[in-house]
Amino acid sequence: MQDFVHTSEAVAATRSRLEKAAQLQTLFSRLSDADLARAARYLSGRAFPLSDQRVLNVGYANVRDALLTLVPTPDEAYSHLVVRLADMGDVAYELLGRRPDPPPTLTLADLADLFDQLAAASGAKARGKLLTATLARATALEAKYIVKIVMGELRIGLQEGQVEDAIARAYGVRVEAVQWANMLLGDLGETAVLARQGRLGEAHMRLFHPIKFMLASPAASPDDVAKQMPSGFLVEDKFDGVRAQVHKQGGRLAIFSRTLDEVAHRYPELHAPLLALPGEFILDGEILGWRDGRAIPFTEFQARLGRKTVDAELLASLPVAFMAFDLLYQDGDVLLEQPLRERRRCLETLLAVFPHPYSLILSQAAEFQAATALPAAFDAARERGNEGLMVKEPGSTYKPGRRGKEWLKVKRPLATLDVVVTGVEWGNGKRRHVLSDYTFAVQDDEGQLLEVGKAYSGLTDAEIAELTAWFQAHTIEDYGKFRRVEPLIVLEVAFDNVQPSDRHPSGYALRFPRIVRVGTDKLPADIDTLDTVRALAGVR
Ligand code: AMP
Numbered sequence: 134m135q136d137f138v139h140t141s142e143a144v145a146a147t148r149s150r151l152e153k154a155a156q157l158q159t160l161f162s163r164l165s166d167a168d169l170a171r172a173a174r175y176l177s178g179r180a181f182p183l184s185d186q187r188v189l190n191v192g193y194a195n196v197r198d199a200l201l202t203l204v205p206t207p208d209e210a211y212s213h214l215v216v217r218l219a220d221m222g223d224v225a226y227e228l229l230g231r232r233p234d235p236p237p238t239l240t241l242a243d244l245a246d247l248f249d250q251l252a253a254a255s256g257a258k259a260r261g262k263l264l265t266a267t268l269a270r271a272t273a274l275e276a277k278y279i280v281k282i283v284m285g286e287l288r289i290g291l292q293e294g295q296v297e298d299a300i301a302r303a304y305g306v307r308v309e310a311v312q313w314a315n316m317l318l319g320d321l322g323e324t325a326v327l328a329r330q331g332r333l334g335e336a337h338m339r340l341f342h343p344i345k346f347m348l349a350s351p352a353a354s355p356d357d358v359a360k361q362m363p364s365g366f367l368v369e370d371k372f373d374g375v376r377a378q379v380h381k382q383g384g385r386l387a388i389f390s391r392t393l394d395e396v397a398h399r400y401p402e403l404h405a406p407l408l409a410l411p412g413e414f415i416l417d418g419e420i421l422g423w424r425d426g427r428a429i430p431f432t433e434f435q436a437r438l439g440r441k442t443v444d445a446e447l448l449a450s451l452p453v454a455f456m457a458f459d460l461l462y463q464d465g466d467v468l469l470e471q472p473l474r475e476r477r478r479c480l481e482t483l484l485a486v487f488p489h490p491y492s493l494i495l496s497q498a499a500e501f502q503a504a505t506a507l508p509a510a511f512d513a514a515r516e517r518g519n520e521g522l523m524v525k526e527p528g529s530t531y532k533p534g535r536r537g538k539e540w541l542k543v544k545r546p547l548a549t550l551d552v553v554v555t556g557v558e559w560g561n562g563k564r565r566h567v568l569s570d571y572t573f574a575v576q577d578d579e580g581q582l583l584e585v586g587k588a589y590s591g592l593t594d595a596e597i598a599e600l601t602a603w604f605q606a607h608t609i610e611d612y613g614k615f616r617r618v619e620p621l622i623v624l625e626v627a628f629d630n631v632q633p634s635d636r637h638p639s640g641y642a643l644r645f646p647r648i649v650r651v652g653t654d655k656l657p658a659d660i661d662t663l664d665t666v667r668a669l670a671g672v673r
Contacts, residue, residue, distance in 0.1 A: 134239045136160055137172055138274045144176075144291060150298065153291070157299035161325070164241075169329065170322030171241040173300065177293040177321055180248040180282050184319030184342035186395050187252040191260055191283045196221050199265040204228045219609040219619065222281035230273040237272050244279065251283070292580065292658075296321060304328040316344060316533055317467070338467050340380045340413065343389035345534030347417075347459075348659060349523060351548040352541035353669055358524050359504035361538050367473065367498045367527050368510055370519040371542055372456050373431040374421025375438065375654045379455065382413040388420075391654040399443055403455050406493040411486060415462040416455075417531075423454035423492065428518045431650075438653070457484060458496040458523075461531055469531040476531065500527065511543060520544060536659065548669055549649055550575065550661045554622045555582055557604045558615050560589065568601040568616070571648070573624060575639065577663045583639035585666060588626055591648030600651070623652035623660060631670040641666050 140160040144153045157176070161169055174182055181187050201211065206228060218224050247267045254260045264283070268276050297315060301308040306328055314333045315324040319342030327333050352358050358366065376391040386408055388397040397404065400420060407416075422429025422437065429451065437443075437451040460480040461468055468476050477498060484495045501507070511522050521544040529539035552573035560569035570589040574582035592600070600622065607619040626646045634642035641663075 134241055134244065134275055135237050135272075136163055137175070137241060138272075138278050141176065141278055142274065150295065153295060154299040154302045157296070158303040161299070161303045161329075166326045166329070168241045169325050170320075171245055172322075173296055173325040174320070174322040175241070175244070175278070175282055176291050177296045178282065178285065178291070179321075181252070182318075182320035182322060182342070183393065184339055186341075189248060189251045189260075189283055189285075190257075191251060191264065192257070193221065193284075195257060195261045195264055196225070196280055196284060198261050199268050200225055200228050202265050203269055204231050216608060216611065219607075220281070221284045222277045225268070225280040226273050226277035229268065229271070229276045234272040235270055237275065239267070239270055239275055243267070243270075244282075247279075248283075293321065297324075300325045300328050304331075306333060310334075316469075319343075338462055338465075340382050340415065340462070341385070341387050343378055343393040344415065344461060345393075346376055346378065346391060347532050347534075347540060348536035349540035349542040350536055350538055350665055351550065351661070351669070352524065352543050353548050355504035355507040355543075358507060358541055358543070361541060362524070362526050365500060365502045365527065367477070367525045368501050368507070369458060369496050369498045369523045369525070370514040370517060371521045371523045371544065372419040372421050372428060372496070373520040374419045374428070374434060374453075374456070377418055377420045377455065378461075379407055379414075379416040379418070379457075381407055381410065381416075384408065391659075392656060399438075399440075400453055400455075401443060402448060402452060402492055406487070406491075407455065409487060410483060410493075412464045412483075413462075414460060414464070414483065416457050416480075417459035417461055418455050418457040418496070420453050420455055422451050423494075424452060430518070431520075452492070454492045454494050456494050456496050458498075459531065469533070472528045472530065473525055474527040498525075507543065536661070549625050549627045550585075550643070550665065550669075551652060551655060551659065552585065552624055552626055553582065553620045553657045553660050554604075554618060554624060555584060555620050556615060556617050564597070567597050568604045569597050571624065573626065573646075574620065575661050575663055575666055580658070582620055583663055584637045585639045585641055586626070586628070586637065586643035586646045588624070588646040588648050591626075592651065596651060621657055623655040623657055624648050625650045625652055631666055633670065639663055639666065641670055 140156055143156050147153050164172055180189055214224050214227060247263060250263050251260050254263060271279060297311045298308055301311045310333050311324060311328055314327060314336035315321050317336045317338045318324055319339060327336060378389045380387040386397055386404055387395050388400060390396045422434030434451060437447060440447060457480060460476050463479055481495060514522055524541040524543060526539040552575055554571045555574045556572035557568040558570040559565055560567055570587060572584055572587045574584045576582055604618050608616045609619060610617040627649050628643035628646040630644050631641055632644060633640060636642055
């Protein structure tokens with residue numbers, strides 16, 4: 134555990150990717166197989182592998198109680214610390230640093246035990262006790278990392294990709310081979326051990342862990358599409374629901390959301406039709422409100438997303454359908470490396486066995502050669518009640534977690550961008566008591582956030598009230614009128630155009646941005662990039 138925390142500190146303080154990899158390599162070389170597996174998982178900020186859907190259920194209150202039991206502190210002083218540091222791991226480090234460190238006896242195996250027990254414990258009280266007992270034995274630095282992992286604060290300084298990179302370098306294998314095995318297994322720990330043993334090739338697809346979704350970039354115009362895909366493209370409707378990935382094997386079913394959570398219990402009406410399909414598979418698609426053969430507008434369907442329990446009344450008033458548009462795996466074959474055209478052919482055959490189910494639908498795709506046909510296709514999609522078009526390169530492979538140019542989304546009249554809120558301001562007039570003005574950012578290749586604009590229109594009063602409470606609880610620095618906040622709220626913004634500007638660090642500014650939606654099913658890591666902004670500035 135000492136080695137692990139000291140390496141984590143060193144890595145967090147290092148900017149160079151190579152240097153980070155070298156530090157990790159040294160750590161890996163000192164660990165047993167079991168500890169290597171644990172370290173690889175924890176370094177990427179996860180207590181459990183993706184393939185393990187257990188959750189720790191530890192909240193702010195548990196951590197607070199544990200810390201204050203160990204180092205009694207007046208409420209006000211504690212609150213100041215939380216606001217100042219804005220990271221519970223750092224709060225733990227600061228508070229526990231006020232008592233002498235116990236001798237370092239904790240091991241990575243102890244940590245794994247703690248996580249198992251937390252996941253199995255019923256009730257906040259039991260979890261609080263377990264956490265307190267472990268933190269009592271931890272040095273301040275160990276506590277910092279335990280709390281970071283427990284709270285899911287993925288700011289350990291490493292993204293999963295960087296850990297994959299370090300594993301590849303440590304064991305002299307290609308990073309693509311590490312990524313592939315990790316994608317199949319859903320476990321960076323097991324992947325690291327296979328890499329060490331020279332057995333990466335033995336990894337086989339394991340179902341029931343989410344594979345990251347392939348994403349789309351906005352297309353500015355039909356000309357833009359023609360430029361990207363000169364030799365033709367597949368066109369589908371862009372459905373306005375929530376992304377979902379279905380895993381089925383035998384009588385077992387799982388549905389993963391864009392945030393990689395298992396959500397099958399929210400959609401009971403989809404279980405029977407999906408289980409009735411033959412064989413084992415992973416489907417990619419969209420869940421949407423569906424009534425009388427037509428999509429229910431997202432604003433109406435949203436009411437169902439917010440509900441914890443799905444009762445008969447809700448099932449009747451807001452029924453859903455699964456619109457399948459991709460097939461990633463079928464009966465032992467991983468299809469990701471197959472071209473889209475081939476994946477579609479398999480998908481059509483799979484769904485053909487079950488031709489007219491009410492709640493399981495094949496997304497229709499047409500192959501076009503010329504972009505001149507796009508405006509009419511767009512209008513037809515809108516007529517059908519859908520949001521616009523998705524244009525896909527027929528020869529493209531499925532790239533998990535990537536937002537590339539092989540899938541383009543066409544939403545006229547305006548392109549939109551997914552951005553993350555980095556700063557908020559109190560409004561004016563009747564909005565002076567709410568945080569209603571949002572400064573937002575896109576990311577560069579390194580994941581660094583760069584601000585591109587500020588928006589204060591498009592949300593309802595209820596949404597603003599809810600966001601105000603959230604931002605107050607997630608303020609990093611409070612400057613009075615302006616607050617810097619944790620970059621976790623994703624917005625979809627529309628705008629008139631993009632212009633070069635020295636007002637923002639990105640070098641660009643969006644003109645007349647307005648908020649189209651709070652992206653509740655999107656992760657901050659999935660926001661649009663500076664390259665996209667640059668491209669939009671160029672083509673407009
Ligand atoms: P956006 O949410 O605007 O970034 O658009 C990307 C999302 O569109 C994807 O993540 C899917 O949830 C959704 N989508 C809707 N229809 C399709 C489709 N036919 N193919 C792929 N994605 C789609």
